[in-house]
Amino acid sequence: MELTIHDIIKRPLISSKSIDLYKKLGQYTFEVHLNANKSMIGDAVEKLWNVKVEKVRVISIAGKNKTFSRKAYTTSDRKKAIVTLKKGYKVEIPGMFETMAMEQTAHEKTEAEGS
Secondary structure, three states: OOOOHHHHEEEEOOOHHHHHHHHHHOEEEEEEOOOOOHHHHHHHHHHHHOOOEEEEEEEEEOOOEEEEOOEEEEOOOEEEEEEEEOOOOOOOOOOHHHHHHHHHHHHHHHHHHHO
16 A cells, blocks of 8 residues: 555644643654654655654554453554654644644733732
8 A cells, every 4th residue: 555645644743742742842743644654754755745744753562452341442552653753844744733722822821810
């Protein structure tokens, strides 16, 4: 099965840790196809957003055994990629900055309450 660039990059992962990586180091986190390797991920990001990739780190996450109402099941395996772009390049991900703004306002509220 030949993977296209849209098959390789499933979705961006927007969490507090990924937002911290973006703010501090300019790194982006994506959920990727299980069969994708570093070079395939780097090429897909470069073609999708017209940027230059400096480094790709890949994390494979094995599925977990769980139970629900006395029924056992296993969650799906996943793979994440943390992509570092070269200086001067940026990826526009819809929804990322709205999430960051919500976290900042929540942080500002807790600081105001603490004062």
